[in-house]
Amino acid sequence: MRAFLPLSLLAAVAVIGCSSASQRVVGTWKGDIAASIKSDPKDNSLAQSFANGVKGFISSFVGPLSFEFNDKGRYKMTMNVGSQEGKYTIEGNEVKLDSDDGKNHSVFILSDDGKSMTSK
DSSP states (O other): OEEEEOSSTTOOOOOBOOHHHHHHHOEEEEEOGGGGSOOOTTOOSHHHHHHHHHHHHHHHHHOOEEEEEOTTSEEEEEETTEEEEEEEEEETTEEEEEETTSSOEEEEEEOTTSSEEEEO
16 A cells, blocks of 8 residues: 655645556555644644644545556546546656546656655
8 A cells, every 4th residue: 555645635636657657656545635734733823723623624524535546547536525537647756637527637746766645
């Protein structure tokens, strides 16, 4: 299992393969959108309290996030609120996702070791 570390709440979905980089993304990736919300348990400010509340809401609403990438340039993203399918491409270390309905385009950065991705 590989880690998927989104950096923004708008992280939709997208990734496609080319040569050896495509082989590094093929498979199942798990992630947590709420993990992208910064929180400091020692910070009692109103802003931090709000961020913690949003993080809890998103975590319970969206739930676990899963991406499945196949070797034919297709992906499927699944979470509590639904799923999305589309095509992915890889350019360098960028994995670009385009949903089949044309409404979502996302770009993720694949780590040098191929073990994690973060939203751009």
